Amino acid sequence: MNQLIRKIENSLHKGFIDQNKPVSGHFKPKLLTNNHHESVLSSLLQELKACKTFTFSVAFITEGGLATLKTMLYDLKLKGVKGRILTSTFLNFNQPKMFKELLKFENVEVRLTGEKGFHSKGYIFEHKEYYSLIVGSSNLTDSALKANYEWNVFLTSLENGEIINHFKRQFEDAWNAAIPLTEEWIAGYKQNYELQPFIKHTTTNALEINTNYLTNDLAKSLSIQPNKMQDAALLQLKTLRETGAKKGLIISATGTGKTYLSAFDVRNFAPKRMLFVVHREQILKKAMQDYRKVLGGNEEDYGILSGNSKDVNAKYLFATIQTISRNSYLHEFSKDHFDYVLIDEVHKAGADSYLKVINYFEPDFLLGMTATPERTDGFNIYELFDYNIAYEIRLQAALEEDMLCPFHYFGVTEFEKNGEIVDDATELKNLVSRERVRHIIEKVNYYGHSGDRVKGLMFCSCKEEARSLSILLNEAGFKTVALTGDNAQEEREAAIQKLESGELQYILSVDIFNEGIDIPFLNQIVMLRQTQSSIIFIQQLGRGLRKHNSKEYVTIIDFIGNYKNNYLIPIALSGDQSMNKDNVRRKTVNTDYIQGVSTINFEEIARKKIFDAINNTNLSTLKALKDAYTEVKNRLGRVPTLHDFIEQNSLDPEVIINYSDNYYNFLLRMKEDIPSLSEYEIATLTMLSKEFLNGKRVHEVILIEELLKESFISKESYIAKLNDFGAYVNDETIQSVENIFALEFFVQNDIKKYGGKSIIKLIDGNYQFNEEIQESLRDSNFTRYIVDIVKCALIKSRKYNKSKPFTLYEKYSRRDVCKLLNWDKNEEGTLNGGRIKNGTCPIFVNYHKNEEDSAAKYLDEFLSNDLFQWCSTKNRTVMAKDINPIVHSTENGVAVHLFVKKHNGEGKDFYYLGPVSVDSESAKNQKLEDEGVHYGVVTMNMLLETPVQYDIYHYLVEE
Incomplete structure (x- = not known):
């Protein structure tokens, strides 16, 4: 408790006296605004997940707001966690159906206050030793919790704090005077609510006119105009045609108005005759209705060609593929009969019936539209449209x-x-x-x-x-x-x-x-x-x-x-x-x-x-990789580079490298006919790909990039480049970079795999590739592979903090850690638990051990999201020569870094949770037993410099 009091005191000092005071982030006051990094909703969920009870006092609630909490409240019910919600009928904002939704929460008691002008927006959470509070502008609506620009203060208090007690007293007074929410009350409220039908409240807390009460004539007079996406797509279609293109492809998420978009483009194009082809008559009728709204004109201008209708003379003809692909109908039209042809759901166009129609007609412009162009049969939809993607908007962007x-x-x-x-x-x-x-x-x-x-x-x-x-x-x-x-x-x-x-x-x-x-x-x-x-x-x-x-x-x-x-x-x-x-x-x-x-x-x-x-599951099977490779190749119309996979939001290049060591090998597995490389060139590509493509340390990548421009670079110029790039620079890191390129860091198997000799040498103060690589770089084919690796590595490096070796919540293997801590040798094979070397100490924790693993009896445990109890390996005491220095690492200035993974199923990589301070007074000897054998371990508490963020913390802790 004393430690908790100190944390909150320090947090209040930071929040109200000196913002530069370094303290634990979990308890510090903060402003919640629904920015890109943190929403009010994510903070609510974080507090709910960890609390003993909760209390909400909110004036306005919507069904959408409740929906955001339903899963959490269900999980809390299973854990026996209960809460209370106090709300009102202020301004008749709250809808009767919302109150019915509130009754679904078996672990939540709801009451209604009669307090005049009740407009509160506060959320209180009781934890084991403290309270947290969110109060400000956010009602319990999905917009207020996630999307609107809001101002809410997050505060933490001990039970005796005056602020939290003031809130609790105010709430209890209102709660005791309030009435319970019941089915009978809702029935009465609904009757009164329905007496005011013309004005309704929306989830954005604003008022809007209910358009159901507009006259039909007024509604019809509202002209149909393109939305933002359609405006952009229409401009790109126009630009595409101005280049002379006669084909174009629109990739647009379901529900974004593809049919209206095509109608707007037909209106702009003004064809003499148009053909709209689709696979189902039901879609055809709806499409024709939408076109009439946009294009206008006489009813006889529009016609359907299907099993039930044969309006072949219509100016705007809507045809099912099943009918128009028959010779008896297809050849009734000349090849240039239609100057604009549109194929809807064009991902089906690999079928013979579609190809027959597409290959027959010779329009001035052919447009294809789909929400999902990806195919698993290898057919290239993109080639069918000359690789002209006029516009693309997927689900996330459409939302x-x-x-x-x-x-x-x-x-x-x-x-x-x-x-x-x-x-x-x-x-x-x-x-x-x-x-x-x-x-x-x-x-x-x-x-x-x-x-x-x-x-x-x-x-x-x-x-x-x-x-x-x-x-x-x-x-x-x-x-x-x-x-x-x-x-x-x-x-x-x-x-x-x-x-x-x-x-x-x-x-x-x-x-x-x-x-x-x-x-x-x-x-x-x-x-x-x-x-x-x-x-x-x-x-x-x-x-x-x-x-x-x-x-x-x-x-x-x-x-x-x-x-x-x-x-x-x-x-x-x-x-x-x-x-x-x-x-x-x-x-x-x-x-x-x-x-x-x-x-x-x-x-x-x-x-x-x-x-x-x-x-x-093995996500990187040969079939999965080949399907993804074929999709990107089809889209581009050429053999893709590794960088193309990033640009096309496709395979992670690291997945490709993990599968085949280098991209040259991968292309061979894809049966591509590519120029051959020498054995040493392949080994070099393997080394550069496996060691640097992940972008975790940018220093080596920058040196390679510079040597691709010039045959050598001085050490001083290289260091200047690093400084210009914003990368941390010190003698130990520069020595580590030289060590890596000399292959001295690696174990013997890796040295052999990487070609057996230094890749970059320092000669007379200048860095340069070895002679064999310099000769290979005269071949543009080999050079392209190197350039590709550098481009990918630089893009991947963007997610890492260049000012320090490690980035919070990114993942690192033991091998990565040895390298980034500038160790002279890769000691991943013997690096278990923790070890001090060169003034640094990485701690590796596999949080959930297998039941059959004797290590399952170890005592590694998060005591909170900023306090970790670490357990040593077997047969150790506080005074052991490899443990005592860790116990006293903080006072001795040793930098201790904590790396944790959930379990071995995650592979070799650990989440980096940041620097920690070891509480030497907490270190103690413990006795454990495994199958009748007793052994000693040491436990000690480590205070994290930054509390583990909500999602990562609960992911790691939960079984």
């Missing part, structure tokens, strides 16, 4: 531009029976059991939907599952229908109409609604099948992303079982195609990459299932 309906994604735990969770091998009878149906109902009711009633789409794994679940859901009181590929188009259209009118609540589907269908009123998507493809995942999620005035957001409920492909979920949501396991883990732990008010939430057990899948 940022507010072009899509916000979503709240919930990764929930699949049904469990007798300790077994649904997995890849689960039999159909268990997928359609009544117990699983009850589990599904519980989740869809808890996570809910925006709008008056649910209008949902459930994706099932097979036809039998869809049909059986529909029957069982109907027996439980729901109104559902199952649709599969066996159902006619008319049946599908009728079901969609019933869903919109309220006659149905859910359509259960197997794949048929993945794409090419427009159901903008959907407010809930339920995924009851495992994720087989990130492309299909986004297609299914995208069914709900169209904006509609009946909803403020769409709820995505994804049932996560023991599926081997669970790792695809964070890949799909983040769009990260790097196949780098650490990137995938980070995207599961920290979901702040999602833009706007949208959120991604995983129940704790479901998140663990994803981590298991990541750990147990």
Whole structure:
């Protein structure tokens, strides 16, 4: 407790007296504004996860705001953590349905205050030995917690602090005078609320006019204009055509208005005749309606060519591919009959029917549109359009531009029976059991939907599952229908109409609604099948992303079982195609990459299932690498470089290098016909790739870059270049760089693998490549590989702090640490626990040991997010010659650095958690037992200079 008091005293000193005082960051007062680094929501979640109880006093609450907390509150319920929420009816902002959502939280007591003008916005969290408080401008709305520019103060206090007690007294007074929230109260409130229909409150806390009350004539008079994305795309299409191009490709996320975009471009192009080709008649009719809104004109200008209609003389012809690809219809038109041809869902264009049509017509311009151009059959869509990508906007960018309906994604735990969770091998009878149906109902009711009633789409794994679940859901009181590929188009259209009118609540589907269908009123998507493809995942999620005035957001409920492909979920949501396991883990732990008010939430057990899948899956199989390679090659129309993979947001070059040692070897595995290299040139590429491409230390990369420009550089000029680049410079680091290039740092196997001789030498004060490399650099082919490595390394170096050896929360192997601490030799093979050398001491911790590992009995433990109890290796005492110097490292000026990984499933790399100070008084001898054998260890407490950030801390600590 005394230590805690000192921390808070120091934090208050920093917050209110001297901002330069170095203190633990966890307790310092701070301003929360929803910037790029920290949102009010992330701080709320951090405090909720660690608290004993919580108290919210907020005037305004929305369903979207509650949605952001639902997963956390569910996990807290399982842990027995309870809380209280005090709110009001001030300005009639809070909607009746929101109050119903509040009643779903079994571990939260809710009361309503009658306090006049109640406008508070405060969140109090009780922890084991202290309280934390967030108070300021943020109501409990998704906009206020994540997107709006807000001012909230975060404070920490001990129980006897006057500020926290003042807040608590104010709250208790209002709480005791408030009334409980009940179903009966909500019914009465709803009656009064509905008497004021014309003005409504939005999630942004502003007032808006309800456009449902506008007259039809007024609504029709509002002209349709391009949105921001469409304006940019139209300009790029115009610019593309001005270069003489006759083909163009638009890649645009589902729901961003591709059809309207094409209509605007047709209006600008003003063709004499236009052909719009798509694969389904239902889409055709909707597209024609949208075109009429944009282009106007006479009704007879528009026509459909399909199995049911033959309007071949129309100026604007909308045709199904199945019909127009038939010779009897195709040859009814001359090759130049249409001067503008558009292919929708063009990722299907590799089929013979599409190619037949595309190759037949000779329009002035051919436009292809798709949300997902990626293909797994090797067909090159990009080549079909002369590699002219006129415009591209993916999910993340579309959300940022507010072009899509916000979503709240919930990764929930699949049904469990007798300790077994649904997995890849689960039999159909268990997928359609009544117990699983009850589990599904519980989740869809808890996570809910925006709008008056649910209008949902459930994706099932097979036809039998869809049909059986529909029957069982109907027996439980729901109104559902199952649709599969066996159902006619008319049946599908009728079901969609019933869903919109309220006659149905859910359509259960197997794949048929993945794409090419427009159901903008959907407010809930339920995924009851495992994720087989990130492309299909986004297609299914995208069914709900169209904006509609009946909803403020769409709820995505994804049932996560023991599926081997669970790792695809964070890949799909983040769009990260790097196949780098650490990137995938980070995207599961920290979901702040999602833009706007949208959120991604995983129940704790479901998140663990994803981590298991990541750990147990080889992301870099030959097939996966080849598919990604082919995609980039197809997009560029040439053999890509490593740098191209970064530019195209594709494979992480490090994944390629880990697979094949160097890019030359990789290209050979891709069956590319490339100029051969000598054995020594290949060894050199391997050394430069494996040691420097990761960008963790930029010093060597800068030296290589300079020697590619000139045959030599003086030591003084090299140091000046490092200073210009902002890199830290000292004699030990320069010596380490020379040591690395001389191969003296490496063990014998690596020396042999890297060619056996010094790569860069220091001669008469100048650095230069060895003679053999200088000769090889006369060959532009070999040089290109080196330049490529340097470009990648410099890009990767951007995420590392150049002013010091290590960057917080980045990952390092023991080998990396030996190098970056300027050790003369790579001692990774014997570097366990901790060791002092050259005034530095890295501490390596594998936090969760295997049960069969005797080290499982070690006592490594986070006591808090800024205090770590470290346990030595076996058979050590406080006075041991390798332990006592660590105990007294702080007073002796030894720099101790803490590196932690969750478990061995993460591989060789550890998270860097920063410098630590060892509390020498905490060091003690401990006795442990392993299979009847007693041995001694030493434990000591280490205070972290920077508290571990919320997401990394909980990821490491949780089992």
